[in-house]
Amino acid sequence: MANSKFEYVKQFEQPDQLLPNTWVVVRIDGRGFTKFSTKYGFEKPNDKRALDLMNAAARAVMSELPDITIAYGVSDEYSFVFQKSCTLFERRASKLVSTIVSTFTAYYVHLWTSYFTDIPLSPPLPSFDGRAVCYPSIQNLRDYMSWRQVDCHINNLYNTTFWALIQLGGMDATEAEQSLKGTFSADKNEILFSKFHINYNNEPEIFKKGSVIFRDYELVEPGTHNVVEEVEKMAEPIQQSKSQAEKDKKKRAKAPIVIEHLDIIKDDFWDRRPWLLSNKPGQIPKET
Structure with a gap:
């Protein structure tokens, strides 16, 4: 590249490298989605079409970027x-976040008509922002994922009760908010059951647990792999040969990407899927 007197402006670029040997989580959120959901008439407290669209866009992102090992989504965040x-x-x-945000937004807009067949998009169009955070240990990463799923449950229980009071109980938003002020989970469950005959336990899992997306390999028996000990004791990742890296890439490309609504707080989910933490692809499920 030719030098010029204007090239000095490159000095203003600051390094934004993420910490090495850590798990990087890129979390995206919808911008102004309260107004956006109102504009397009999203059902309250949950719109299955909107959640399925979020999941489809996230799945497409994972298909394009094999370095993503797992994704978790709830409401307008992933x-x-x-x-x-x-x-x-x-x-x-900056590059990691911008790639995730732009790819996700592109697929969200592209797939919109597959889920909202009779409501075309119009400006202002949907957009997302994002941030990247490094987590140095497996416990840090799992605690982050647990935090998001606990948050999903807390928010969904509140919203389910809040909208039941409005839609079925005839309250306005202010009255419903006041009725729930200071209540605990048990109180909200009691309100739903005693007033509206709604058993919260019977609500769809996608609403209560959110959505987990990952590459699906054959499950292993708990206790046969001590992934935590193996990974945590490594001072730095093992450098793979080009041939091994290419083999792993092909295995990841062949693995089906699934969308589940599971408990990711308990150990069983991780113990049976050691590839999520080991960076090594598992065994491709045998075709039946």
């Missing part, structure tokens, strides 16, 4: 977890 050994874009925060 968290994408990159492998600990990921070197994508040399782990630069």
